[in-house]
């Protein structure tokens with residue numbers, strides 16, 4: 001692949017010139033026009049790697065390779081248990097190379113190393129889960145109500161998939177697509193965020209070394225409008241699975257409609273974290289902080305809307321503000337740091353403008369709302385921010401900040417909690433905190449979000465579906481439904 005990410009314990013990165021980091025039809029190739037992009041770490045601007053910046057033509061070649069591989073049956077015809085075994089071998093390889101992958105992820109994203117290490121464990125778990133599921137991928141016999149007929153359903157790979165992923169959890173979000181696509185027998189073109197390509201490159205290296213047939217896995221790098229757009233437009237792509245922002249999701253859905261391809265969308269969230277007065281105060285507070293500020297709030301399921309019941313609201317918010325002000329921002333390799341930078345200068349500008357607009361619309365900044373100072377000025381740091389007195393309907397309550405910004409509202413009783421919790425066009429995730437189990441279950445049942453945590457925040461399981469109601473998306477990832485997204489169900493009716 002002509003590139004090495006970042007060597008353990010060192011900062012020397014070796015690259016081929018020009019770098020050949022596109023993986024098309026089983027070969028590592030440079031961009032067709034030789035163009036490259038420099039990747040630097042958002043924590044301090046340090047050089048990470050020089051990678052190929054693909055062209056539209058590169059994306060088209062990748063699609064054609066995936067099409068040939070699929071139509072040739074080199075992978076789709078491999079028995080499902082063997083495809084499952086392949087995923088288990090990928091999981092083992094990822095565990096063996098965990099440090100290398102985690103460091104690369106951290107360099108690209110500025111995310112704390114300890115968080116990247118957790119991501120890598122989760123990614124290996126994901127491959128293991130789909131490995132086991134793929135192996136059990138039997139069809140089923142249905143009763144045709146006629147003794148002269150055998151009627152069966154077979155589950156077949158959907159075909160060529162375009163897998164488009166974001167920068168916040170670069171390899172994790174890609175793995176949620178790659179593993180079921182391979183397990184189901186599809187071929188694919190992966191298009192990671194142009195900001196965070198490193199672990200996608202490493203992943204292709206794993207797939208190549210483990211012997212996935214030529215053309216089944218392809219990687220194109222570059223901006224969405226250049227190498228992403230052809231993926232949703234092409235008649236040779238059967239499905240687009242996209243994770244990213246709402247606006248991009250709309251563009252992709254509209255473009256995919258031209259060829260009526262299957263579309264799965266994992267979009268943003270404006271997730272309520274509902275704290276009842278009878279909650280375990282300390283646990284709810286710890287999780288409110290973690291839910292809002294981990295990875296600097298660049299999490300689709302971040303608890304960005306804190307809803308606190310009136311009797312404890314003042315004490316809870318005062319304590320939240322005090323603790324948020326103490327969160328230690330720092331470099332991703334510093335074991336003392338508690339959260340890291342935003343992904344880019346442009347994204348920090350977006351978060352800054354968002355908070356400013358919220359204040360113009362009436363919100364009060366209780367803490368944060370500033371850029372990192374001193375050593376932190378080398379990176380794109382933004383201080384953990386708590387806003388209260390937010391006007392209903394204000395943009396800070398409606399739009400996704402995707403930064404370390406939490407708004408506070410108060411409520412009384414279950415009905416108002418549900419009303420506020422559902423007051424969003426998104427519907428990705430939410431949490432309910434109460435020591436009354438019945439109340440937790442009742443409120444969870446009425447919330448229109450794809451995942452509800454009761455007395456916790458953020459955990460997810462590879463065996464449990466993940467996805468959104470409303471404008472948080474279409475379809476599901478993970479779980480059996482996340483696998484069947486990559487399949488077509490075929491009915492074979494045999495009149496014997």
Ligand code: NAD
Nearest residue numbers: 165166167192193224225228229244245248266267268300
């Ligand atoms: P983004 O929409 O800007 O980009 C996502 C990907 O789409 C990138 O690879 C980008 O290059 C590509 N892209 C952009 N324009 C395209 C086009 N016209 N055609 C095809 N591809 C195109 O999102 P982002 O800023 O990278 O990620 C942040 C967003 O992702 C947030 O909104 C977050 O909530 C969302 N997200 C959702 C989940 C989830 O599970 N629901 C998980 C992680 C992130």
